[in-house]
Amino acid sequence: MKTDRCKGMRDLLPEDMAKFRRVEEVFRRCSSRWGYEEVRTPTLEYLHLFTAVGTLTPGMLGRVYSFLDWDGWSGERVVLRPEGTIPVARLYSENLSGLKTCRLSYVSNIFAFEETGKERRERWQCGVELIGPSQPSADAELVMLAAEVLNELGLGQPEIRLSHAGLIKALIAELGVDAAEQTHIFDQVLEGNIKALGEVDTGNAELKKAISFLLEVKGNSPGFIQNIKALLGDNLTRLEHALNDMTQIAECLDAAQCPYHIDVASGMGFEYYTGAMFQFHIAGKRIGGGGRYDDLISLVGGPHVPASGFALFAGQIIDLLQTGEPDMPRMLVQAGDNSVECQRSCSAIARSLREAGHIASLEHGGSDAGGYRWVITILGDNRLRLLDRPAGKESELKSADELLKALGAAE
Amino acid sequence: MKLALPKGRLLNDTAAMLERAGVCIDGYDSRSRSYNPKCTRFPQLRSRVFQERDIPIQVAIGNYDLGICGLDWVKELLSKYPSGDLMTVRSLGYGRCDLYAVVSGRTGVSTVGEIDDRFGRVRIVSEYPNLAESFALKQRMRRFSVLPIVGGGEVYPPESADIAIISETSAGSFADSGLVPVAKVLTSRACLIANRNGLAKSDLSELLACLQPLETGEEPDTPPPADGRTTANEMSNGRDAIRLAIPDGHLSKTASGFFDRAQIELRGYTGKGTTRRPQIGLPDVTVKVIRPQDMPLQVANGNFDLAVTGEDWLRDHLCRFPSSPAVEIAKLGFGAVRLVVVVSGDSNIRGIDDLQDMVRQGLLPRIRIASEYVNIADSYAIDHHLGRCTIIPTWGASEAFVPDDADLLIENTETGETLSRHNLKIIDTVLESTACLVGHRDMLSDPDKQTAVERTINAIKRGIK
Numbered sequence: 001m002k003t004d005r006c007k008g009m010r011d012l013l014p015e016d017m018a019k020f021r022r023v024e025e026v027f028r029r030c031s032s033r034w035g036y037e038e039v040r041t042p043t044l045e046y047l048h049l050f051t052a053v054g055t056l057t058p059g060m061l062g063r064v065y066s067f068l069d070w071d072g073w074s075g076e077r078v079v080l081r082p083e084g085t086i087p088v089a090r091l092y093s094e095n096l097s098g099l100k101t102c103r104l105s106y107v108s109n110i111f112a113f114e115e116t117g118k119e120r121r122e123r124w125q126c127g128v129e130l131i132g133p134s135q136p137s138a139d140a141e142l143v144m145l146a147a148e149v150l151n152e153l154g155l156g157q158p159e160i161r162l163s164h165a166g167l168i169k170a171l172i173a174e175l176g177v178d179a180a181e182q183t184h185i186f187d188q189v190l191e192g193n194i195k196a197l198g199e200v201d202t203g204n205a206e207l208k209k210a211i212s213f214l215l216e217v218k219g220n221s222p223g224f225i226q227n228i229k230a231l232l233g234d235n236l237t238r239l240e241h242a243l244n245d246m247t248q249i250a251e252c253l254d255a256a257q258c259p260y261h262i263d264v265a266s267g268m269g270f271e272y273y274t275g276a277m278f279q280f281h282i283a284g285k286r287i288g289g290g291g292r293y294d295d296l297i298s299l300v301g302g303p304h305v306p307a308s309g310f311a312l313f314a315g316q317i318i319d320l321l322q323t324g325e326p327d328m329p330r331m332l333v334q335a336g337d338n339s340v341e342c343q344r345s346c347s348a349i350a351r352s353l354r355e356a357g358h359i360a361s362l363e364h365g366g367s368d369a370g371g372y373r374w375v376i377t378i379l380g381d382n383r384l385r386l387l388d389r390p391a392g393k394e395s396e397l398k399s400a401d402e403l404l405k406a407l408g409a410a411e
Numbered sequence: 412m413k414l415a416l417p418k419g420r421l422l423n424d425t426a427a428m429l430e431r432a433g434v435c436i437d438g439y440d441s442r443s444r445s446y447n448p449k450c451t452r453f454p455q456l457r458s459r460v461f462q463e464r465d466i467p468i469q470v471a472i473g474n475y476d477l478g479i480c481g482l483d484w485v486k487e488l489l490s491k492y493p494s495g496d497l498m499t500v501r502s503l504g505y506g507r508c509d510l511y512a513v514v515s516g517r518t519g520v521s522t523v524g525e526i527d528d529r530f531g532r533v534r535i536v537s538e539y540p541n542l543a544e545s546f547a548l549k550q551r552m553r554r555f556s557v558l559p560i561v562g563g564g565e566v567y568p569p570e571s572a573d574i575a576i577i578s579e580t581s582a583g584s585f586a587d588s589g590l591v592p593v594a595k596v597l598t599s600r601a602c603l604i605a606n607r608n609g610l611a612k613s614d615l616s617e618l619l620a621c622l623q624p625l626e627t628g629e630e631p632d633t634p635p636p637a638d639g640r641t642t643a644n645e646m647s648n649g650r651d652a653i654r655l656a657i658p659d660g661h662l663s664k665t666a667s668g669f670f671d672r673a674q675i676e677l678r679g680y681t682g683k684g685t686t687r688r689p690q691i692g693l694p695d696v697t698v699k700v701i702r703p704q705d706m707p708l709q710v711a712n713g714n715f716d717l718a719v720t721g722e723d724w725l726r727d728h729l730c731r732f733p734s735s736p737a738v739e740i741a742k743l744g745f746g747a748v749r750l751v752v753v754v755s756g757d758s759n760i761r762g763i764d765d766l767q768d769m770v771r772q773g774l775l776p777r778i779r780i781a782s783e784y785v786n787i788a789d790s791y792a793i794d795h796h797l798g799r800c801t802i803i804p805t806w807g808a809s810e811a812f813v814p815d816d817a818d819l820l821i822e823n824t825e826t827g828e829t830l831s832r833h834n835l836k837i838i839d840t841v842l843e844s845t846a847c848l849v850g851h852r853d854m855l856s857d858p859d860k861q862t863a864v865e866r867t868i869n870a871i872k873r874g875i876k
Contacts, residue, residue, distance in 0.1 A: 048554040075556030
C-alpha cells in the first residue's frame with residue numbers, strides 16, 4: 001500500500017538540501033558578521049502566547065495547528081510554532097531581558113494551515129531580531145543585512161519595498177470608525193487586502209483622495225516623502241511622525257547606497273508591527289519581509305523594549321538558486337574479489353581516504369558508478385586500480401600513499 | 412441517494428416538513444424506533460436516523476449525500492475543518508435554537524472583555540468545543556481553556572467554569588439557572604446539508620426540489636434575556652467543602668439506589684422536582700448532577716473533588732491524558748457494562764485475529780470505527796495495528812452504524828441483546844466496567860480536605876454490596 005506524504009508538506013531531496021544548506025550557511029555567516037547570535041526556540045508553544053491582542057490576526061490564529069498535549073486536560077492548547085518572531089520575543093523576555101541590545105538570529109520551520117494543500121503548510125525561515133534600539137538606523141541595518149545575504153547568495157540586489165504600520169494605523173484612525181473596526185481594517189491590510197482602506201465610506205472626499213494618493217504613488221528617495229508631506233498639507237498632522245520616521249530610514253539607506261521603493265500599499269505583515277515594514281522581492285517573488293514591533297515584547301510579558309526584525313523565506317529562495325553548496329568529488333571503493341583479505345583492504349583504504357578529507361563510499365553491490373568521479377578497485381597484494389571516470393583513464397597503484405598522491409595531483 | 416435524518420428535537424418538525432413535501436418516509440416519527448425508515452415515493456432513497464450531532468460528520472465523510480440537522484452542529488464541524496466536503500444547502504426555517512455565551516449572574520460581569528480581564532485563564536465549557544474555541548479567538552481572549560462536555564452546561568458556572576456556551580432551548584430560561592448571557596454565538600435553525608462530491612456525482616434534483624423551508628411564522632431574532640437573578644442553589648466554594656459530581660441519564664436510577672443503600676439522603680436527584688444541584692445528607696459536601704462522560708476531565712481540572720462515573724469513561728479519559736490526576740478510588744459495583752468490539756453479523760470476521768489478517772493482506776485499506784469512546788477506539792486501533800483508521804465519533808444509537816456507515820463499532824453492552832437484535836457480532840472485549848468513584852490525586856493528600864474527603868469516601872463506600 002502506497003503511503004503519501006501529508007498534504008501541504010514538502011520533501012527536500014539531496015539537491016534541495018544542498019541549496020538549503022547554502023542558504024543557511026550564507027545567512028549564518030552574514031548575520032554573525034553583523035554580531036547576531038543564533039538561538040533556537042521550541043517547535044511547540046502555548047496557544048496563549050499568540051492570542052495576546054496585537055500579536056497575530058484572528059485570520060492567522062484560525063490557521064494555526066493547535067491541539068491538546070498528552071497532559072492537556074486543562075483544555076489549554078499548544079501550537080506548532082506559527083511564526084518566528086513571537087517565540088524569540090518570549091525567549092528574550094524569559095532569558096535575556098537584562099541585555100540592553102540583543103542581536104538574535106534563527107533558522108526555523110513554521111506551520112500554518114492552508115486549505116487547498118497546494119501551498120506549503122510547513123515553511124522554513126532565516127530570521128533576525130534586533131532588540132533594544134528604537135532608531136530608524138536599526139531598521140536600516142536590517143534591510144542592509146537582508147540585502148547582503150541575498151547578494152552573497154548570488155541572487156543580486158533584492159527589490160526592497162518600504163511601508164509603515166504607524167502610517168497605515170494613522171490613516172485608519174482618520175477614517176473615524178470605532179476601535180474594533182480600525183483593528184479589523186488593519187488586519188485586512190496586513191493580510192494583503194490594501195483595498196480595505198479605500199472601501200470605507202468616510203463622507204470626507206479630501207481624506208479619500210489623500211488615501212488613494214498615498215496608496216498609489218511610489219517613490220525612492222527621502223525627497224519623495226517630503227513631497228507627500230507637502231501634498232497632504234496640514235490636514236493630516238497625525239501622519240507626520242510616521243512620515244518623519246520613514247524619511248530617516250530612507251536617508252540611512254541612501255547613505256549605505258542601498259536602493260529601495262517607498263510603497264505604502266506593500267504593507268503585508270503581522271499585527272504586532274508598529275513602525276517601518278519592509279518586503280524583499282526577487283524576480284517578482286516575495287522572498288522575505290520584516291518590520292518594527294516596539295510593543296510586542298511587553299505584550300508577551302517582558303519589559304517594554306523596542307525591537308525590529310526580518311525573516312527570509314528559505315523555501316522560496318532555494319527555488320531561485322541554481323546550485324547548492326559545491327560538492328567534493330565522490331569516490332567508490334570496491335573489492336576486486338570476495339576474499340576476507342580484500343574486504344579488509346577496502347575498509348582500510350576507504351578509511352584513509354576519509355581521514356584525508358575525501359568522500360569515500362564502500363561498494364556493497366548494485367551501486368551505480370554514475371555519481372562517482374573516482375572508482376577504486378582493491379586487487380589484493382596491496383595493489384589497487386584507480387579509474388578516473390570522466391577522463392576514462394585507469395592506472396594501477398601499489399599503496400594507499402600512492403593513491404593519495406595520485407588524487408592530490410589530479411585535483 | 413442517501414439521506415441522514417435527525418432524532419430528537421428536530422424529529423417532529425422534520426417529519427412534518429417531509430410530509431408536506433410529499434416525501435413520505437414510513438417509520439420516521441417519534442413513536443417508531445426504526446433506524447432505517449423507508450420512502451415509498453423514492454424507492455432508491457436510503458434514509459437513516461441519527462443523533463443530530465452525528466449527521467454533519469456522516470455527510471462530511473461521504474456516507475450520506477444529504478442530511479438534515481441544526482446549523483449549530485454544522486458550524487461546530489466547519490469551524491474546525493473548513494475545507495472538507497460538507498456544505499449547507501439551505502435553511503429549513505424550523506427548529507430555532509440560539510447559542511449564547513453565558514456567565515453566572517453572581518460574577519457581575521456583562522461583557523466578554525470583563526471576563527478576560529478578571530480571570531487569569533478563562534474556563535469555557537461547551538458541547539460545541541470547536542465553536543467555543545473560535546468564539547474565544549474572535550473575542551481575542553488572551554488565555555482560555557475549552558473543556559468539552561456532553562451536556563448539562565448550565566450547571567457549571569461559576570464554580571466549575573467561567574463561561575458556558577449553551578443553547579437557550581436546552582437550558583430553559585437562563586435566569587432560572589442564575590445565568591446571564593454576555594454574547595450571542597449563533598442563531599441556529601434546521602438546515603439541509605450536502606456532501607459536495609455527492610452533489611457533483613449524483614442526480615439529487617428531485618429530492619432537493621422537495622426539501623423546502625417550512626413557513627414557521629417565527630418572530631425574528633430577539634435580544635437575549637438579560638436578567639441575572641441568582642436563584643440556583645449555589646455550590647459552596649469553601650476550601651474544605653467536598654464537591655461531588657453524580658451522574659444523570661440512565662446511570663442515575665441505579666446510582667440513586669446505591670445512595671439509598673449507603674443511607675445517604677439525596678433530595679432532588681430522582682423522582683419529582685429533580686434539579687442539577689440536589690441536596691445531600693452528608694456534612695460539608697455539595698453536589699452537582701452532570702454527565703458521567705464529562706466527569707474525569709472535570710475532576711482532573713479540580714472542578715470537582717469526587718465523582719461517580721463509569722470505569723469506561725475514566726479509561727477513555729486516561730487514553731487521551733495518560734498522566735491525568737483523575738484516579739479511581741473505589742469500584743461501586745453497579746452499572747456493570749462490557750465494552751466490546753462489534754462487527755456486522757454477516758461478516759466473516761470471527762475475532763480480532765481475523766481482522767488483523769485482513770489488514771495485513773490489504774483487504775481493508777481503511778477501517779471505519781464508530782464509537783462514543785473515541786480515545787479508547789483510537790488506542791485500540793493503534794495497539795492492534797489496524798492500519799489506516801477513521802474514528803467516527805458518535806453520540807448514541809451507534810448500533811445503526813454497522814455495516815453501512817462503519818466497519819467496526821466499539822460499544823458498551825449490558826446483556827448483548829440490543830447488539831444481536833441489530834444483527835451485530837462481538838469479536839473482542841475491551842473492558843469490563845462498573846460505576847466507580849473517581850477523585851483528584853492531589854485532593855486525596857490535601858491536609859485541608861483530607862478528613863472530609865475520607866469521611867465522604869467511607870460514607871459512599873457503605874453502598875457497595
